[in-house]
Amino acid sequence: xxxxxxxxxxxxxxxxxxxxxxxxxxxxxxxxxxxxxxxxxxxxxxxxxxxxxxxxxxxxxxxxxxxxxxxxxxxxxxxxxxxxxxxxxxxxxxxxxxxxxxxxxxxxxxxxxxxxxxxxxxxxxxxxxxxxxxxxxxxxxxxxxxxxxxxxxxxxxxxxxxxxxxxxxxxxxxxxxxxxxxxxxxxxxxxxxxxxxxxxxxxxxxxxxxxxxxxxxxxxxxxxxxxxxxxxxxxxxxxxxxxxxxxxxxxxxxxxxxxxxxxxxxxxxxxxxxxxxxxxxxxxxxxxxxxxxxxxxxxxxxxxxxxxxxxxxxxxxx
Amino acid sequence: xxxxxxxxxxxxxxxxxxxxxxxxxxxxxxxxxxxxxxxxxxxxxxxxxxxxxxxxxxxxxxxxxxxxxxxxxxxxxxxxxxxxxxxxxxxxxxxxxxxxxxxxxxxxxxxxxxxxxxxxxxxxxxxxxxxxxxxxxxxxxxxxxxxxxxxxxxxxxxxxxxxxxxxxxxxxxxxxxxxxxxxxxxxxxxxxxxxxxxxxxxxxxxxxxxxxxxxxxxxxxxxxxxxxxxxxxxxxxxxxxxxxxxxxxxxxxxxxxxxxxxxxxxxxxxxxxxxxxxxxxxxxxxxxxxxxxxxxxxxxxxxxxxxxxxxxxxxxxxxxxxxxxxxxxxxxx
Numbered sequence: 001x002x003x004x005x006x007x008x009x010x011x012x013x014x015x016x017x018x019x020x021x022x023x024x025x026x027x028x029x030x031x032x033x034x035x036x037x038x039x040x041x042x043x044x045x046x047x048x049x050x051x052x053x054x055x056x057x058x059x060x061x062x063x064x065x066x067x068x069x070x071x072x073x074x075x076x077x078x079x080x081x082x083x084x085x086x087x088x089x090x091x092x093x094x095x096x097x098x099x100x101x102x103x104x105x106x107x108x109x110x111x112x113x114x115x116x117x118x119x120x121x122x123x124x125x126x127x128x129x130x131x132x133x134x135x136x137x138x139x140x141x142x143x144x145x146x147x148x149x150x151x152x153x154x155x156x157x158x159x160x161x162x163x164x165x166x167x168x169x170x171x172x173x174x175x176x177x178x179x180x181x182x183x184x185x186x187x188x189x190x191x192x193x194x195x196x197x198x199x200x201x202x203x204x205x206x207x208x209x210x211x212x213x214x215x216x217x218x219x220x221x222x223x224x225x226x227x228x229x230x231x232x233x234x235x236x237x238x239x240x241x242x243x244x245x246x247x248x249x250x251x252x253x254x255x256x257x258x259x260x261x262x263x264x265x266x267x268x269x270x271x272x273x274x275x276x277x278x279x280x281x282x283x284x285x286x287x288x289x290x291x292x293x294x295x296x297x298x299x300x301x302x303x304x305x306x307x308x309x310x311x312x313x314x315x316x317x318x
Numbered sequence: 319x320x321x322x323x324x325x326x327x328x329x330x331x332x333x334x335x336x337x338x339x340x341x342x343x344x345x346x347x348x349x350x351x352x353x354x355x356x357x358x359x360x361x362x363x364x365x366x367x368x369x370x371x372x373x374x375x376x377x378x379x380x381x382x383x384x385x386x387x388x389x390x391x392x393x394x395x396x397x398x399x400x401x402x403x404x405x406x407x408x409x410x411x412x413x414x415x416x417x418x419x420x421x422x423x424x425x426x427x428x429x430x431x432x433x434x435x436x437x438x439x440x441x442x443x444x445x446x447x448x449x450x451x452x453x454x455x456x457x458x459x460x461x462x463x464x465x466x467x468x469x470x471x472x473x474x475x476x477x478x479x480x481x482x483x484x485x486x487x488x489x490x491x492x493x494x495x496x497x498x499x500x501x502x503x504x505x506x507x508x509x510x511x512x513x514x515x516x517x518x519x520x521x522x523x524x525x526x527x528x529x530x531x532x533x534x535x536x537x538x539x540x541x542x543x544x545x546x547x548x549x550x551x552x553x554x555x556x557x558x559x560x561x562x563x564x565x566x567x568x569x570x571x572x573x574x575x576x577x578x579x580x581x582x583x584x585x586x587x588x589x590x591x592x593x594x595x596x597x598x599x600x601x602x603x604x605x606x607x608x609x610x611x612x613x614x615x616x617x618x619x620x621x622x623x624x625x626x627x628x629x630x631x632x633x634x635x636x637x638x639x640x641x642x643x644x645x646x647x648x649x650x651x
Contacts, residue, residue, distance in 0.1 A: 020557075024418045031413055035428040038529065042431070044453065045443050056446075060453040131328035140321025146329060153336040157634055159586045159607040160627040163353075163614050164339035164346065171357065184335035187328035217320045246436035248589045253615075265438040269593050272442060281446055288439040295434045303427065306434070310533045 042292075049285035050093040051085065056281040058082030062091040069093050097282030098290075101271070106287060108260065109267035114294075116181055116251075116263060117244035123186035124240045125233055131187065132195025133221060137207065147196075154189045158249060166253050176258035181251060185244065191236050198232035199225070235305045238298065245295060264291040346624040347371070353620035363621070370625035381622060383502035385629075387601050388609040390503065394512040395520055395587060395605065396637075400580040403524045403531060407576065410528065411535030412565065426536065429529035437526070437589035444522045445471060445594055470518045474600035476510025477517055513602035519590050527583070531576050538572035539565070574645045578638055585634045606630045 047063040048056045052073035055062070059082050073080055073096040085092045134140070135147050165184065166175070174180035206224060226233075248265045255261040262270070268291060271284045299306060347370055351363035373381040414425050432440065447453050448470040455467045482488070489496055489506050496506040512520065542565070550560050566573075588607040591597060597604035597612065604612075606626065614623030 024416075027413050027416060027419065031410070031419075031425055034410060035425055037525070038428050038432055041443055041447060044447075048446070057451060060456065127328040127331065130324045134321045134324035138321035138324060140319070143321065146325060149337070150329070150332060153332050155635075156336055156340055157582060157586050157631055159588065159610055160343055160631045161336065161339045162610055163620055163624045163627055164342035165335060166353075166614070167342060167346065167357075167620070168335070168339060184331065187331040189332065189336075192328055218323075221324075242434060246438075248436065248438055248592075252592070265436045265589075268436075268438050268442060272445070272593055279445075284442050285446065288442050291439050292435045295436075296431075299431070299434045306430065307426070307533055307537070310530060310537070 045285050046289055047091065049097050049282055049289045050095070051091055051282055052080060052082075052094045052096055053280065053282050054079060055082040055086045055091060056285070059086040059091065062086045062089050064090045065093045066090040067092070070095055097280075097286035100280060100283040101287045101290070104267070104271060104283065104287075105259075105262075106264075106267065106290060109262050109264045110290065112261055113245055113263040113265075113291075116178065117241050119178075119182045120185050120244040121237050121240040123182070124188060124191050125237055127187040128191030128236060129195045129226060129229060129233065130221075131192045132197075133199050133225065135192070136196045136199035138217075150189045150192055154193075162249065162253060165250075169254060174254075176255060176261060178261065180254040181247075185247075185250065188240075191240065194236055195229070195232055198229055202228060231305075231308075234302065235308050238302055238305050241298070242295060343624045343627055346620055347628050349621045351620045352618045353614060353623075354618055366621065370621050371629070374622065374625055374629065378499075378502050384601070384604070384609060384613075385606075385626065386501040386503050388604045388606045389633075390508060391512065391516060391601075391603060392585060392587070392605045392607075395516060395523075396581065396584045398512060398517075398520045399523050399527075399584050400577060403528050403580060404573065404576050406524070407528045407531035408535050408569065408573070410532045411539055412561070414532070414536055415539045426533060429532050431529065432526050433530040435526075438593055440522060440526050441590045441593035444518065448518050468514060471515055471594060472599045473514035474598075474602045476507075476513055476602070478509060478511030479506075480514070481511075513599070515595055515599060516603050519587075519594060519603060522590060522594075523584065523587065527580070531580070534576055535569065535572055538569055542568050570645065574642065577641050577645055581637050581641060582634060585630065585637070606633075 043063055044060060047065070048060055050065065051059075051062075052071070069092070071080075071085060071092045071094050073085075073094050085094065131150075135143065135150075169175050169180045169184070172180075174183065202225070206228075207220065246265060247263075248269070251263050251266050252269075255263070255266065264287070268284060268287045271287055272279070346363075348365060348367060349363040350366050350370075351357070355362045357363075373379065374385040375382065410425075410429060413419070414422055414429075419425075448455075450467055450469045450471075454470070455465075459465045459467070479489075492506060497504050499505075500508065546564060546568075547560060550564055555563070586607045587605050588611065591603050591605055591608045592611070595603040597608050607630070610623050610627045610630065613619045613626060
């Protein structure tokens with residue numbers, strides 16, 4: 001077969017060969033164009049968050065910061081025009097947007113977001129791994145039914161839960177309180193599934209050895225099993241933190257009524273022009289940068305786990 | 319007993335905040351509760367049977383009009399976004415997976431990056447870029463000086479309506495037929511396509527999700543053993559044949575997964591709508607999810623809102639089954 005096919009490869013016409021030669025160039029062009037379309041909006045967002053307001057509208061494409069740094073946007077009570085702070089693709093950075101967004105209470109939103117996201121993340125690490133371990137390793141009556149039910153909950157669309165969850169939280173007196181957002185989200189089906197998959201891959205002998213030593217199941221779990229699960233726990237931590245950090249719908253319904261508990265996405269959506277506010281571009285671009293920055297840092301530090309987590313979710317779907 | 323102790327905290331949470339609400343949604347969809355009157359009061363709500371469903375689906379009037387408007391908008395959104403994002407993600411993954419490509423890691427990072435950001439942030443960035451004197455319009459005008467600025471974020475005209483308008487076909491060309499109403503919406507409006515504003519949100523959504531989906535496809539591609547390709551190459555298969563006869567079929571389970579994720583996500587599109595358009599202009603970006611929110615929390619009609627949510631659940635369910643047939647997901651597992 002191979003001997004028959006090989007000469008055929010040699011017979012390829014010059015046109016086909018030329019096309020083959022060109023494929024990488026076309027491929028690179030397409031990929032670089034696509035990559036630019038993904039990066040440029042973020043670069044421009046960062047650049048414009050550091051501009052004075054008139055410059056944001058008049059010269060949005062200026063992206064190179066040049067000295068003098070941190071110019072004042074008001075000079076003698078008059079707002080400086082765009083041409084005074086930009087030229088061509090360069091601009092003089094200013095902190096107007098950041099000052100204005102912190103005046104709008106961004107510090108508080110940042111604290112709330114971090115607190116809620118950390119709480120949800122830590123509780124999920126605990127409860128999801130406990131449940132995942134039970135499903136993977138402990139035989140008990142109802143084991144399979146419970147697993148089916150948990151998988152089934154993954155199919156319930158979040159929007160369907162919007163109204164009844166609001167009703168239940170209202171009945172429990174948990175609306176407009178940290179507990180109302182943290183408690184319902186402190187365990188999730190995806191996390192349980194992820195941990196179950198991981199624990200199934202650990203060799204049985206380790207627990208058998210533990211049992212011979214007479215260790216209690218809980219002690220064994222926390223001392224021996226959980227430390228082995230660091231990679232899976234890291235992926236789960238990242239996904240939980242990201243989901244909670246960026247959550248909008250639940251936060252809107254549960255915390256919308258109490259300004260002191262607003263998170264970054266909720267606060268930003270308010271800057272967008274709710275309650276008669278006008279759009280101040282550099283202000284909400286600055287808010288967007290601050291909201292994205294912690295996630296970006298985590299992403300670059302733990303990239304591998306993001307990709308792994310996506311692959312796990314692919315597994316869950318099959 | 320240890321099993322129960324390990325699993326009960328998580329299970330109780332899922333039960334109380336996922337399963338009970340699902341049942342509660344069904345229950346409240348059969349009532350006329352306004353969401354404000356405390357449930358402890360005996361006159362808080364009445365049991366109205368299927369009336370809410372009837373007013374949404376069958377009885378002509380404002381509820382039916384709102385529901386079918388949102389259904390029309392949502393279906394345009396889903397049918398526009400899901401195929402495009404799936405094909406783009408698959409193509410990008412195939413390109414990134416090529417042996418001659420250098421900098422795979424760079425491309426993977428770049429494409430994934432937008433999906434780590436909050437939907438609210440992405441929406442705000444798009445609002446800024448697409449506003450009428452924003453960078454998108456400025457960019458187009460610098461290339462085509464005669465360009466009449468499109469108001470991307472407040473144009474309620476359907477894109478098919480605009481397209482037909484270029485050929486002189488208008489709302490009146492179809493005469494009575496175009497004005498005939500099906501479920502409180504005229505035939506012309508059914509067929510006029512997503513509005514320009516909806517199109518902008520569709521672009522936003524595609525732009526954000528292709529990265530994640532690309533990573534899923536890429537992982538699947540990397541799981542295909544190299545020997546499979548080598549064998550095909552030795553047998554003299556062309557690149558196109560390899561792609562169609564090997565890559566696509568082997569990616570089928572992944573495609574099924576990506577399309578399912580896409581359907582579930584796009585049918586529930588909410589955040590972007592809330593931030594960018596609040597359902598406007600002229601209700602052309604009113605999606606079913608946003609209608610649930612609006613009925614429940616703005617119009618104070620929890621019963622109607624719950625019924626709308628249940629209908630959405632059924633629609634997603636049916637669409638997932640249909641696509642299982644089409645992509646062959648039922649044979650893939």
